[in-house]
Amino acid sequence: MDKDLMLSLYRDMVRIRRFEEEAARAYTRGKIGGFLHLYIGQEAVAVGAISAVEPTDYIVATYREHGHYLARVGDMNAAMAELFGKVTGCAKGKGGSMHFFDVQKRFLGGHAIVGGHVPIAAGIAFASKYRSEPDVTLCFFGEGTANIGAFHEGMALASLWKLPVVFICENNLYSMGTPLYRTLAVEDVAVRAKGYPMQQEIVNGDDVLEVREAVRRAAKRARNESLPTLIEAKTYRFRGHSMSDPAKYRTKEEVEEWMKRDPIRILANRIYALGIANEAQLQAIDEEAKREVAEAVKFADASPPPDPAALYEDVYCEAVPEEDKIVPLSRRVQAGG
Ligand SMILES: Cc1ncc(C[n+]2csc(CCOP(=O)(O)OP(=O)(O)O)c2C)c(N)n1
Numbered sequence: 577m578d579k580d581l582m583l584s585l586y587r588d589m590v591r592i593r594r595f596e597e598e599a600a601r602a603y604t605r606g607k608i609g610g611f612l613h614l615y616i617g618q619e620a621v622a623v624g625a626i627s628a629v630e631p632t633d634y635i636v637a638t639y640r641e642h643g644h645y646l647a648r649v650g651d652m653n654a655a656m657a658e659l660f661g662k663v664t665g666c667a668k669g670k671g672g673s674m675h676f677f678d679v680q681k682r683f684l685g686g687h688a689i690v691g692g693h694v695p696i697a698a699g700i701a702f703a704s705k706y707r708s709e710p711d712v713t714l715c716f717f718g719e720g721t722a723n724i725g726a727f728h729e730g731m732a733l734a735s736l737w738k739l740p741v742v743f744i745c746e747n748n749l750y751s752m753g754t755p756l757y758r759t760l761a762v763e764d765v766a767v768r769a770k771g772y773p774m775q776q777e778i779v780n781g782d783d784v785l786e787v788r789e790a791v792r793r794a795a796k797r798a799r800n801e802s803l804p805t806l807i808e809a810k811t812y813r814f815r816g817h818s819m820s821d822p823a824k825y826r827t828k829e830e831v832e833e834w835m836k837r838d839p840i841r842i843l844a845n846r847i848y849a850l851g852i853a854n855e856a857q858l859q860a861i862d863e864e865a866k867r868e869v870a871e872a873v874k875f876a877d878a879s880p881p882p883d884p885a886a887l888y889e890d891v892y893c894e895a896v897p898e899e900d901k902i903v904p905l906s907r908r909v910q911a912g913g
Contacts, residue, residue, distance in 0.1 A: 579852045585627060585784050586847060587861050589619040589840050592643040594865040595652060598873060599642070599659055599673075603819050607877075608659045610672045615643035617814035620839035621746050622647045624787030625714055625807075629795050632682060634704075634713040636697040639674035639688045640746075640813075644716060649681045656872035662879035668890070669882045682711075691717065691724030694743070698730040701741035705802060712798040713741045714791070719808075720751025722765045731806070735772035740798035742791060745808045746781060752817045753825040769806035781809030782839040785846075812837070 596614045603612045615622070622643040626635060637644040645655055651666065658665030659673055667677045667686070675686040684700065687693035697715030704711045721727050722745060734741050745765045749756050762768065769776035775797065779790045787809055794805035812834040816823035823831075847853050 577850055577852070581627075582843070582847055582850070582852050583861070585623055585788075586840070586843050586858065587865070588623045588627070588647055589784065589843065590862055591650075591652070591865045591868065592619045592623070592646050593840060594862070594869045595646060595655065595872070596642060598869045599656070600815070600819065602656075602659065602873065608673065609661060610674070611639065612659070612673045612819040613640040613817065614813070614815045614819070615640050617834070617838070618746055618748060618781065618811045619643055620784035620843070621744065621781045621787055621809045621811055622716070624784040625716070625742075625744055625791040625809075627784075628788045628791035629712055629714060633711050633795070634682045634684055634697075634700050635716075636684050636693050636700065636713060637686060637716040638690070638693065638718065638721075639686070640718070641676055641686050641716070642673070645676040645678070645683055645686070648683045649678045651678075652868050652872040653875040654678075656869075656876040657879050660876040660879070661881060662876055663882045663886075664875070664879040668886065669879075670886070670890070689726075691721045691726040691730075693717070694721070694724075694727045694730030695733070696730075697741055697743070698734045698737075698739055701734065701739035701798075701804075702737060704740055705737070710799055711740070712795045713739075714744060714795075715741060716744045716746060718751060719745055719747040719749070719756055719765050720754070720759060721745070722768055723759055731768075731772050731774070731804075734804040735774045738802045739804055740802050741804045742794040742798055743804065743806045744791070745806065747808055747810050748813045750813070750817070750825070753821065753823075755825070764808060766806055766808035775803065775805045776808070777805065778808045778810065781811030782837045782842055784839060784843055811839075814838075 596616050602608050626647040635644055635648050654666040658667055662669045667675050674688040677686055697713050701713040747765055751759055764778055766776040766778045777790050779786045790807050794807055797803045797805055844858055
Protein backbone atom coordinates (compact mmCIF):
# COMPACT_ATOMS: atom_id res chain seq x y z
CA MET A 577 0.00 0.00 0.00
CA ASP A 578 1.27 3.45 -0.93
CA LYS A 579 1.45 5.42 2.32
CA ASP A 580 1.25 8.86 0.70
CA LEU A 581 -1.70 7.81 -1.42
CA MET A 582 -3.64 6.48 1.58
CA LEU A 583 -3.06 9.69 3.52
CA SER A 584 -3.95 11.86 0.57
CA LEU A 585 -7.24 9.97 0.06
CA TYR A 586 -7.94 10.38 3.77
CA ARG A 587 -7.20 14.12 3.64
CA ASP A 588 -9.44 14.60 0.60
CA MET A 589 -12.36 12.85 2.30
CA VAL A 590 -11.95 14.74 5.57
CA ARG A 591 -11.73 18.07 3.72
CA ILE A 592 -15.08 17.34 2.05
CA ARG A 593 -16.72 16.25 5.32
CA ARG A 594 -15.59 19.31 7.27
CA PHE A 595 -16.42 21.66 4.41
CA GLU A 596 -19.96 20.35 4.19
CA GLU A 597 -20.56 20.35 7.95
CA GLU A 598 -19.63 24.01 7.94
CA ALA A 599 -21.78 24.66 4.86
CA ALA A 600 -24.76 23.20 6.75
CA ARG A 601 -24.08 25.58 9.66
CA ALA A 602 -23.71 28.55 7.32
CA TYR A 603 -26.99 27.61 5.64
CA THR A 604 -28.88 27.68 8.93
CA ARG A 605 -27.31 31.10 9.64
CA GLY A 606 -28.82 32.37 6.38
CA LYS A 607 -25.46 32.79 4.62
CA ILE A 608 -26.42 30.51 1.73
CA GLY A 609 -29.47 30.91 -0.49
CA GLY A 610 -31.26 28.33 -2.63
CA PHE A 611 -30.74 24.60 -2.25
CA LEU A 612 -27.94 22.79 -0.47
CA HIS A 613 -27.52 19.05 -1.05
CA LEU A 614 -24.91 17.50 1.21
CA TYR A 615 -22.62 14.65 0.18
CA ILE A 616 -21.79 13.53 3.73
CA GLY A 617 -21.46 9.73 3.81
CA GLN A 618 -20.65 9.36 0.12
CA GLU A 619 -17.15 10.90 0.08
CA ALA A 620 -15.37 7.66 -0.85
CA VAL A 621 -17.03 7.63 -4.27
CA ALA A 622 -15.88 11.05 -5.51
CA VAL A 623 -12.44 10.77 -3.90
CA GLY A 624 -11.79 7.18 -5.02
CA ALA A 625 -13.01 7.78 -8.57
CA ILE A 626 -11.33 11.12 -9.21
CA SER A 627 -8.04 9.92 -7.73
CA ALA A 628 -8.07 7.11 -10.28
CA VAL A 629 -7.94 9.31 -13.38
CA GLU A 630 -5.70 11.97 -14.89
CA PRO A 631 -6.16 15.65 -13.94
CA THR A 632 -6.93 16.26 -17.61
CA ASP A 633 -9.87 13.85 -17.65
CA TYR A 634 -13.31 15.47 -17.51
CA ILE A 635 -15.67 15.39 -14.53
CA VAL A 636 -19.43 15.92 -14.85
CA ALA A 637 -21.64 15.72 -11.77
CA THR A 638 -25.07 16.51 -10.34
CA TYR A 639 -26.28 19.11 -7.85
CA ARG A 640 -24.67 16.98 -5.07
CA GLU A 641 -21.24 17.93 -6.35
CA HIS A 642 -19.27 19.80 -3.67
CA GLY A 643 -17.27 16.64 -2.96
CA HIS A 644 -16.42 16.05 -6.60
CA TYR A 645 -15.36 19.68 -6.98
CA LEU A 646 -13.11 19.53 -3.93
CA ALA A 647 -11.65 16.18 -5.02
CA ARG A 648 -10.75 17.60 -8.44
CA VAL A 649 -10.24 21.34 -7.99
CA GLY A 650 -9.62 21.46 -4.24
CA ASP A 651 -10.20 25.21 -3.87
CA MET A 652 -12.20 25.59 -0.66
CA ASN A 653 -12.30 29.38 -0.88
CA ALA A 654 -13.87 29.33 -4.33
CA ALA A 655 -16.30 26.62 -3.21
CA MET A 656 -17.46 28.42 -0.06
CA ALA A 657 -17.67 31.76 -1.88
CA GLU A 658 -19.88 30.14 -4.52
CA LEU A 659 -22.22 28.84 -1.81
CA PHE A 660 -22.34 32.34 -0.33
CA GLY A 661 -23.15 33.80 -3.79
CA LYS A 662 -19.97 35.87 -3.95
CA VAL A 663 -18.06 37.01 -7.02
CA THR A 664 -14.95 35.07 -5.94
CA GLY A 665 -16.89 31.80 -6.22
CA CYS A 666 -16.04 29.14 -8.79
CA ALA A 667 -19.06 30.21 -10.89
CA LYS A 668 -18.62 33.91 -10.07
CA GLY A 669 -21.32 33.63 -7.40
CA LYS A 670 -24.03 33.14 -10.01
CA GLY A 671 -24.32 29.36 -9.89
CA GLY A 672 -24.60 28.52 -6.22
CA SER A 673 -24.46 25.11 -4.63
CA MET A 674 -25.78 23.17 -7.62
CA HIS A 675 -23.61 24.74 -10.32
CA PHE A 676 -19.95 24.50 -9.34
CA PHE A 677 -17.74 24.81 -12.41
CA ASP A 678 -14.05 25.08 -13.31
CA VAL A 679 -13.26 24.86 -17.00
CA GLN A 680 -9.46 25.02 -16.50
CA LYS A 681 -9.55 21.99 -14.22
CA ARG A 682 -12.05 20.28 -16.52
CA PHE A 683 -14.73 20.19 -13.87
CA LEU A 684 -17.81 20.70 -16.06
CA GLY A 685 -20.64 20.99 -13.52
CA GLY A 686 -22.73 20.97 -11.25
CA HIS A 687 -26.07 20.12 -13.06
CA ALA A 688 -29.47 20.53 -11.42
CA ILE A 689 -31.66 18.64 -13.87
CA VAL A 690 -31.74 14.97 -12.93
CA GLY A 691 -30.20 13.01 -15.81
CA GLY A 692 -29.72 16.11 -17.97
CA HIS A 693 -25.95 15.86 -17.69
CA VAL A 694 -25.70 12.24 -18.86
CA PRO A 695 -25.97 13.10 -22.60
CA ILE A 696 -23.68 16.09 -21.91
CA ALA A 697 -21.06 13.67 -20.56
CA ALA A 698 -21.51 11.45 -23.61
CA GLY A 699 -21.08 14.57 -25.78
CA ILE A 700 -17.84 15.53 -24.04
CA ALA A 701 -16.54 12.00 -24.55
CA PHE A 702 -17.62 12.19 -28.19
CA ALA A 703 -15.64 15.43 -28.59
CA SER A 704 -12.52 13.78 -27.12
CA LYS A 705 -12.83 10.85 -29.49
CA TYR A 706 -13.61 13.03 -32.52
CA ARG A 707 -10.50 15.13 -31.87
CA SER A 708 -8.37 12.03 -31.14
CA GLU A 709 -7.63 13.31 -27.64
CA PRO A 710 -6.82 10.76 -24.92
CA ASP A 711 -9.18 12.14 -22.27
CA VAL A 712 -11.79 10.15 -20.41
CA THR A 713 -15.03 11.59 -18.99
CA LEU A 714 -16.37 10.57 -15.57
CA CYS A 715 -20.12 11.11 -15.14
CA PHE A 716 -21.62 10.88 -11.62
CA PHE A 717 -25.34 10.51 -10.77
CA GLY A 718 -27.75 8.89 -8.31
CA GLU A 719 -29.82 5.72 -8.76
CA GLY A 720 -33.00 7.80 -9.28
CA THR A 721 -31.39 9.08 -12.47
CA ALA A 722 -31.50 5.59 -13.98
CA ASN A 723 -35.25 6.09 -14.66
CA ILE A 724 -34.90 9.34 -16.57
CA GLY A 725 -35.10 9.39 -20.38
CA ALA A 726 -31.93 11.44 -20.82
CA PHE A 727 -30.00 8.78 -18.88
CA HIS A 728 -30.95 6.11 -21.43
CA GLU A 729 -30.18 8.40 -24.36
CA GLY A 730 -26.71 9.13 -23.02
CA MET A 731 -25.96 5.48 -22.28
CA ALA A 732 -27.29 4.30 -25.65
CA LEU A 733 -25.16 6.77 -27.60
CA ALA A 734 -22.07 6.04 -25.50
CA SER A 735 -22.40 2.39 -26.37
CA LEU A 736 -23.32 2.89 -30.03
CA TRP A 737 -20.44 5.27 -30.69
CA LYS A 738 -18.02 3.52 -28.30
CA LEU A 739 -17.29 6.60 -26.25
CA PRO A 740 -14.53 6.95 -23.61
CA VAL A 741 -16.85 7.62 -20.67
CA VAL A 742 -17.27 6.06 -17.22
CA PHE A 743 -20.78 6.33 -15.79
CA ILE A 744 -20.72 6.20 -11.99
CA CYS A 745 -24.04 5.60 -10.27
CA GLU A 746 -23.89 6.55 -6.59
CA ASN A 747 -26.66 4.34 -5.27
CA ASN A 748 -27.55 5.89 -1.89
CA LEU A 749 -30.89 3.99 -1.81
CA TYR A 750 -33.13 7.10 -1.91
CA SER A 751 -34.24 9.55 -4.58
CA MET A 752 -35.29 12.47 -2.42
CA GLY A 753 -37.68 10.67 -0.01
CA THR A 754 -38.46 7.72 -2.27
CA PRO A 755 -36.74 4.41 -1.57
CA LEU A 756 -35.13 2.52 -4.41
CA TYR A 757 -37.62 -0.38 -4.42
CA ARG A 758 -40.49 2.01 -5.23
CA THR A 759 -38.82 3.40 -8.33
CA LEU A 760 -36.61 0.67 -9.76
CA ALA A 761 -37.81 -2.68 -11.08
CA VAL A 762 -34.31 -4.09 -10.65
CA GLU A 763 -32.26 -4.29 -7.47
CA ASP A 764 -28.99 -3.27 -9.06
CA VAL A 765 -28.77 -0.29 -11.43
CA ALA A 766 -25.67 -1.93 -12.93
CA VAL A 767 -27.71 -4.62 -14.71
CA ARG A 768 -29.16 -1.91 -16.93
CA ALA A 769 -25.76 -1.79 -18.64
CA LYS A 770 -26.56 -5.10 -20.35
CA GLY A 771 -29.25 -3.56 -22.53
CA TYR A 772 -27.07 -0.99 -24.28
CA PRO A 773 -24.75 -3.02 -23.91
CA MET A 774 -21.66 -2.02 -21.95
CA GLN A 775 -19.38 -3.38 -19.22
CA GLN A 776 -20.70 -3.11 -15.68
CA GLU A 777 -19.32 -3.40 -12.19
CA ILE A 778 -20.77 -3.13 -8.66
CA VAL A 779 -18.56 -1.84 -5.86
CA ASN A 780 -18.77 -0.99 -2.18
CA GLY A 781 -19.07 2.79 -2.41
CA ASP A 782 -17.94 3.21 1.19
CA ASP A 783 -14.53 1.72 0.39
CA VAL A 784 -12.43 4.38 -1.31
CA LEU A 785 -9.83 1.88 -2.52
CA GLU A 786 -12.44 -0.42 -4.05
CA VAL A 787 -14.00 2.51 -5.92
CA ARG A 788 -10.56 3.67 -7.06
CA GLU A 789 -9.62 0.26 -8.45
CA ALA A 790 -12.91 -0.16 -10.34
CA VAL A 791 -12.64 3.31 -11.88
CA ARG A 792 -9.02 2.66 -12.84
CA ARG A 793 -10.09 -0.44 -14.75
CA ALA A 794 -12.96 1.41 -16.42
CA ALA A 795 -10.83 4.46 -17.29
CA LYS A 796 -8.21 2.16 -18.85
CA ARG A 797 -10.92 0.50 -20.95
CA ALA A 798 -12.18 3.94 -21.98
CA ARG A 799 -8.72 5.29 -22.84
CA ASN A 800 -7.24 2.22 -24.53
CA GLU A 801 -10.29 0.64 -26.15
CA SER A 802 -12.67 3.62 -26.30
CA LEU A 803 -15.41 1.73 -24.50
CA PRO A 804 -17.90 2.99 -21.88
CA THR A 805 -18.56 1.35 -18.49
CA LEU A 806 -21.32 1.63 -15.90
CA ILE A 807 -20.10 1.38 -12.31
CA GLU A 808 -22.59 1.20 -9.46
CA ALA A 809 -21.23 2.27 -6.08
CA LYS A 810 -23.48 1.20 -3.19
CA THR A 811 -23.45 3.90 -0.54
CA TYR A 812 -25.67 6.00 1.74
CA ARG A 813 -26.17 9.68 2.46
CA PHE A 814 -26.14 10.45 6.16
CA ARG A 815 -28.13 13.70 5.87
CA GLY A 816 -31.45 14.51 4.24
CA HIS A 817 -31.81 14.93 0.48
CA SER A 818 -31.23 18.66 0.93
CA MET A 819 -31.16 21.04 3.89
CA SER A 820 -34.94 21.41 3.72
CA ASP A 821 -35.54 17.67 4.13
CA PRO A 822 -36.24 16.44 7.69
CA ALA A 823 -35.63 12.87 6.38
CA LYS A 824 -38.64 11.35 8.13
CA TYR A 825 -38.79 8.49 5.62
CA ARG A 826 -35.83 6.64 7.19
CA THR A 827 -35.65 5.12 10.65
CA LYS A 828 -33.01 6.26 13.12
CA GLU A 829 -31.85 2.65 13.34
CA GLU A 830 -31.32 2.43 9.58
CA VAL A 831 -29.23 5.61 9.51
CA GLU A 832 -27.20 4.47 12.52
CA GLU A 833 -26.56 1.10 10.91
CA TRP A 834 -25.15 2.78 7.79
CA MET A 835 -23.14 5.24 9.84
CA LYS A 836 -21.18 2.27 11.17
CA ARG A 837 -19.89 2.02 7.60
CA ASP A 838 -18.67 5.61 7.55
CA PRO A 839 -16.20 5.70 4.63
CA ILE A 840 -13.80 7.94 6.55
CA ARG A 841 -13.77 5.56 9.51
CA ILE A 842 -13.23 2.56 7.20
CA LEU A 843 -10.15 4.18 5.68
CA ALA A 844 -8.86 5.33 9.09
CA ASN A 845 -9.08 1.76 10.39
CA ARG A 846 -7.17 0.49 7.38
CA ILE A 847 -4.51 3.15 7.90
CA TYR A 848 -4.12 2.10 11.55
CA ALA A 849 -4.05 -1.60 10.66
CA LEU A 850 -1.27 -1.02 8.14
CA GLY A 851 0.68 1.14 10.60
CA ILE A 852 0.68 4.08 8.17
CA ALA A 853 -0.35 6.66 10.77
CA ASN A 854 -1.64 6.82 14.33
CA GLU A 855 -4.70 8.55 15.73
CA ALA A 856 -2.83 11.77 16.55
CA GLN A 857 -1.58 12.05 12.96
CA LEU A 858 -5.05 11.61 11.52
CA GLN A 859 -6.38 14.06 14.08
CA ALA A 860 -3.83 16.60 12.81
CA ILE A 861 -5.18 16.19 9.27
CA ASP A 862 -8.65 16.80 10.65
CA GLU A 863 -7.58 19.96 12.49
CA GLU A 864 -5.89 21.27 9.36
CA ALA A 865 -9.09 20.73 7.36
CA LYS A 866 -11.12 22.59 10.00
CA ARG A 867 -8.67 25.52 9.89
CA GLU A 868 -8.93 25.60 6.12
CA VAL A 869 -12.74 25.62 6.29
CA ALA A 870 -12.71 28.49 8.82
CA GLU A 871 -10.46 30.47 6.45
CA ALA A 872 -12.80 29.73 3.56
CA VAL A 873 -15.76 31.11 5.53
CA LYS A 874 -13.82 34.30 6.30
CA PHE A 875 -12.86 34.60 2.64
CA ALA A 876 -16.45 34.07 1.47
CA ASP A 877 -17.84 36.50 4.04
CA ALA A 878 -15.36 39.21 3.05
CA SER A 879 -15.91 38.81 -0.71
CA PRO A 880 -18.36 41.10 -2.55
CA PRO A 881 -21.47 39.86 -4.36
CA PRO A 882 -21.41 39.92 -8.18
CA ASP A 883 -22.18 43.23 -9.86
CA PRO A 884 -25.81 43.21 -11.11
CA ALA A 885 -24.43 44.35 -14.48
CA ALA A 886 -22.73 40.93 -14.77
CA LEU A 887 -26.14 39.23 -14.92
CA TYR A 888 -25.99 38.98 -18.72
CA GLU A 889 -22.40 37.78 -18.92
CA ASP A 890 -21.64 34.09 -19.46
CA VAL A 891 -25.08 33.34 -20.90
CA TYR A 892 -25.85 31.75 -24.27
CA CYS A 893 -27.70 34.65 -25.84
CA GLU A 894 -25.30 37.28 -27.11
CA ALA A 895 -27.16 40.53 -26.72
CA VAL A 896 -30.31 41.30 -24.79
CA PRO A 897 -32.33 44.24 -26.13
CA GLU A 898 -32.51 47.08 -23.58
CA GLU A 899 -36.29 46.71 -23.17
CA ASP A 900 -35.98 42.97 -22.34
CA LYS A 901 -33.38 43.44 -19.64
CA ILE A 902 -34.46 42.64 -16.12
CA VAL A 903 -33.87 45.71 -14.00
CA PRO A 904 -32.77 44.77 -10.48
CA LEU A 905 -35.52 45.58 -7.97
CA SER A 906 -33.28 47.94 -6.02
CA ARG A 907 -32.80 50.12 -9.14
CA ARG A 908 -36.50 50.09 -9.97
CA VAL A 909 -37.27 51.27 -6.46
CA GLN A 910 -34.67 54.01 -6.78
CA ALA A 911 -36.17 55.05 -10.10
CA GLY A 912 -39.61 55.11 -8.53
CA GLY A 913 -40.71 52.23 -10.79
C1 LIG B 1 -35.76 16.24 -14.39
C2 LIG B 1 -35.88 16.48 -12.92
N1 LIG B 1 -36.92 15.95 -12.24
C3 LIG B 1 -37.02 16.14 -10.91
C4 LIG B 1 -36.10 16.90 -10.23
C5 LIG B 1 -36.20 17.08 -8.73
N2 LIG B 1 -35.20 16.22 -8.07
C6 LIG B 1 -34.06 16.77 -7.64
S1 LIG B 1 -33.05 15.60 -6.99
C7 LIG B 1 -34.14 14.38 -7.26
C8 LIG B 1 -33.83 12.96 -6.84
C9 LIG B 1 -32.69 12.36 -7.57
O1 LIG B 1 -32.29 11.19 -6.93
P1 LIG B 1 -30.97 10.43 -7.33
O2 LIG B 1 -30.77 10.46 -8.82
O3 LIG B 1 -31.03 9.08 -6.70
O4 LIG B 1 -29.78 11.30 -6.71
P2 LIG B 1 -29.44 11.67 -5.20
O5 LIG B 1 -30.19 12.94 -4.89
O6 LIG B 1 -29.84 10.53 -4.34
O7 LIG B 1 -27.98 11.93 -5.17
C10 LIG B 1 -35.29 14.87 -7.87
C11 LIG B 1 -36.44 14.05 -8.24
C12 LIG B 1 -35.02 17.46 -10.98
N3 LIG B 1 -34.07 18.18 -10.41
N4 LIG B 1 -34.93 17.22 -12.31
